[in-house]
Amino acid sequence: MKVEDVLKKARTQMGPNCKSCPICNGRACGNTMPGPGAKGTGTVAIHNYDAWQNIELNMDTLCENVEADTTFSLFGKTFQYPIFAGPVGHVELHYGDKYDDQVYNHILVRGCHQAGIAAFTGDGMNADTMKVACQSIKENEGIGIPTIKPWNEQVYLEKLEMVKEAGAFAVAMDVDAAGLPFLKGIVPPAGRKTEKELQAIIEKTPMPFIVKGIMTVKGAYKAWRAGASAIVVSNHGGRVLDGCAPTAEVLPEIVRAIDGRIPILVDGGIRTGVDVFRALALGADGVLIARPFVNMVYGAQEEGIQALVDKLGSELKDTMEMCGAKDLQSIHKDMIRLK
Template sequence: MDYKEMAAAARGNMGPWCKACPVCNGRACGSHMPGPGAKGTGTVATRNYEAWQRVLVQMDTIHDRFEADTSVDFFGRRLSVPVMIGPLGDVKLHYGDKWEMEDYNSCILNAASEAGSLAWTGDGMVAAIHESAVRDIKRLCGRGVTTIKPWNMETVMAKLELALDARPAAIAMDIDAAGLPFLKGFEPPAGPKTTFELARIADACHAAGTPFVLKGVMSVRGARKAVESGADGIVVSNHGGRVQDGVPATADVLPAIADEVGEKVTVLVDGGIRTGLDVFRALALGADACLVCRPFAVATYGAGEEGVRDYLGQLARELGDTMEMCGAETTKDIDRAMLA
């Protein structure tokens, strides 16, 4: 199945907010929260999508015949495609009753692993979500990335200890999640973290031989702080607009961030990436790989694990086609010279 077919199949299974649009561009969901919408005006998610469409590629088919190699390295693991499934904290609340969060995580972890990629699992207000995800990642011999929200340090360290036991591919913190409306006033509290606190988390990860990734970096200044904190990777992300209105698109800030810290840390990006062409654009602007979230939720509601595998396959084919048309035999060959 292609994505449009999965979206059509999902429409009867979704809750009231996500419309399972043929193109997931943020327009229909707007500012609906709960739901997959964005905060305030609801325009940041749309801005993310549109920014990638403004990035044009240069065709170059004067080269030897080759079959594009779409694989990338992610902290010593080889991924079949530079796309991983982004984390969700409560799929039932935002997308509909078909999936419980624990079952959704199992679905995406299994399917991504079978397809040669990785899924990132979310952290929610129910402790069982994190605990179940950790068990699944351990069962899959570490083939997954677990995300921990910026709770108070006591809670973070307890969740971290549990996660490290599974020896995941990496542990992430969505540092910007303190801005989520439904975490305001929640116990344990979530909030910003100092570089000292982040260094403590990074040190615990490194002691266990696990990379630490900070998700939610949107400026050169923030990227420098992430490096200072000991992070091994960052995700250039505005949380799909769900934490703050009026911020730039990720595509617009990625190049400067990649130029500043790309030789020091792994640089990932998310926000509005929907096709293999978008993945090519992201790598050309300096990303090492991408996260895609909302369309994979739609894929699971439409076709379960098969939908996840099919969408990853679609992205790989689209990326490979673009690489061949632009003269990039491997993902390492993709650079800014291939953009118009």
């Protein structure tokens, strides 16, 4: 099955807010929230996508004629590509009632594991979301990353028990979810955290802890000092702060500041294997892709996931071979130029 066919099918399976566009660039959904759009003017998701397109590739085929190796390792696990499915919560509300979060995450975790990558799972107001996501991760040899909302420590620790029981190889927290309208003023409280509060949580976490939602050098240092094992440079796809910079623009300064101390992942408008290459050439270790995986699940479940992973993987491999990178470590900033 081809990605285009899955998208066509998904168009008949989703609610009115997502148009299942050929290219998911934030333009058709604009500021629809509920829906897959972005906050306020709705332009941050569009800018995320556009920023990758401003990076051009330097072709160089005068190099060894070998097949590019896309193998990627994180925290002792090896994956076929440096690509993760990003967490998406409340799919029923945003994408239509064909799936709820439990079924969505179940398909996502299994489909990604079968395709040789891993999925981050989302969290929300329904306590069963984390419970079922963790069960799915357990059934898939711990290959999945539960992403816990920035609840207070007590709620975090309750959810962490499920993560431990699942044997998940890592856990994440989307600290930027503090900007989601539905988390404002709720009980139990969820929101911003001081470096000390984050550190206290990380100290009680036995597996690698990934901080998702870093957009500044200052934020990256705070996450690293607090004990993060990795960060995700992300503005939550524009859903938490209107007027935010595109992730491709802030990534290089964060890479320079962190200087290889911990892995850096990035998301926001990454849609092709060429975009994955661009992100790695800017210094990211790997990427998350969120919205397009939802379309794949709604259109053709695990088969859709496989189609997207195959497409992204072959595009990445082709780009590496045409730019003279024999493996991920060889991807270098001199292989790209800014328009």
